Amino acid sequence: MATTDSIVAPAEPPPESSAKRSGGLSPLTRYLLVxxxxIIPMLWILVTMxxxxxxxxxxxxSSALGGRLSAEQIAERKAAAGLDRPILTQYWEYMSGLLHGDFGRTLTDNRSVAEILVTNGAATLELSFWALLVAFSVGIPLGxxxxxxxxxxxxxxxRLFAILVYAAPVFFVGLLLKLAFTPFGWPSSGRASTSAELAIDDVHPHTGIMIIDAILYGDTGYILDVLQHAVLPAIALGLxxxxxxxxxxxxxxxxxxxMDYVTAARARxxxxxxxxxxxxFRNALVPVVTVMGLQIALLLGGAILTETTFxxxxxxxQLAEYLIRRDFLAVQGIVTLIALIVCAASFLIDVIVAFVDPRVRF
Incomplete structure (x- = not known):
């Protein structure tokens, strides 16, 4: 007769995995979906504001064209733009247009805001890339x-240097750089010299990113010219x-x-x-990647002053130009585009952080 000590307890069923408990979704997938x-309510709040x-x-x-058109012409422009309709109707039409990729048209030159994104967005993207390159080259080794x-x-x-470059206005740093380097013949305005820009504009396919188009053109002199024009704006914004x-x-x-594992490594x-x-160093870089999403917004905000200065x-x-003209419909469209870019960049950073640091998935 078997004793109670020899009775083997029934095996417990294996616990369900976290993916099954969550409806088949992995922690990474759930994190990214959340x-x-x-992003959706954040975008809605930004666009509404x-x-x-x-x-x-x-x-x-009236703000953009008042004084240049008669009252009848202004009334016609309002009717054509739908600004004589109730505010809720305007809001509904604007949101519907955004969902279909229509960011509206400018008042002063009747350009599509989407066209401005294609024409001028590549320049801001290029400047932001050079500025990030300067920021990493300066911030990480000096840190x-x-x-x-x-x-x-x-x-x-x-530490004093970090405080100074962060607190100094971007346009002021840009003006100092122009005053310091322009007497030595260093280019301080535009994205390239006139001859290089005219030649590079004929490149097919034309990306709008000057350094890529210069490489496609295949002229070493033009490539160096584009790089020289990018140095001062990139330093001003990157610092x-x-x-x-x-x-x-x-x-x-x-x-x-x-940390204990560092102490243990030293003890060995x-x-x-x-x-x-x-x-x-590798573990210390994880928060830097996280903060990069916030710095995208800082770069785009600083790009307004940097691009105007240089x-x-x-x-x-373009945003500064339309502000001077009081073309608020153009400003509305460009600011909305910048908000979309910041949200997309923040989500991309979240994806990168989720792969670099598994702790954020749970």
Whole structure:
């Protein structure tokens, strides 16, 4: 007769996986779906705020064309633009147009805002790329250096530098760079010289990104000309974000160096350079990637002043032009486009962070 000690307890069924409990969705998929769902109300709030603010300012047609047209002509323009209709009707038509990719038309030159995106958006994209390159080149190495010499003279100098470049207005830094380098013949306005720009515009396919079109054209002189024109605007805008990266890398690297696994690596006799590069620095970069989404908005905001200072004809340059003309319908469309770009960039950063750091998925 079997004793109770020899009775084997029935095996418990294996626990359901987290994917099955969540309806077959992996944690990564659920995380990305939640982030994507949050974009929809955020976009709706942004677009609604822009629409309301543009209407609070006043009648856009009278503001842009008042004094140049008669009252009858202004009334005709209002009727053609639908501005004589109730505000809720205007809002519904505007939102319906956005869903179909119609961002409206400008008042002063009757251009499609979508056309402005195609024509000038590539220039802003190119400037943002060069600025990010400067920000990474400045912020990450100097942040590591500041963390290595914590509370010593290099650290103090670098922290002051980070505060100064972040606090200084972008247009002021741009003007200083122009004053410093223009006397030496360094180009300080436009995206390329006139001859290079005319030649590159004939390239097919034409991407609108000047450096790519110059490479497709195949002239080394034009490539160098485009790079020279990009240096000063990229430094002026990149230093703004570089100061943020410098302080962020320093703080996160110092926190990572206090972790137990770093202490254990040092106790095993691992060289300090290897501890810094293999154990601390990689983990300290995860918050930097996270903050990049916020810096996209900072770059686009700074691009307005940078492009105006250096006559870099991108979205920011066009936005400033339409603000001067009081063309608020154009401003409304461009600001909405910038909001869409920021939201898309933030979602892309969330995707990258989810792959780099699995902890954010749960």
């Amino acid at each position: 982030r994507l769902a949050l 822009v629409f309301v603010l543009m209407r609070v300012i006043g009648d856009p047609i 590591r250096l500041a963390a290595r010499y914590r509370d010593q003279f290099p650290d103090v100098v670098l 703004l974000t570089g100061g943020v990266f410098l302080r962020l890398v320093r703080v996160n690297l110092l926190q990572t160096l206090r 006799g691992v060289a300090e350079r290897r501890v810094m590069n293999r154990h601390a 006559e870099w004809k991108g979205l920011g340059y």
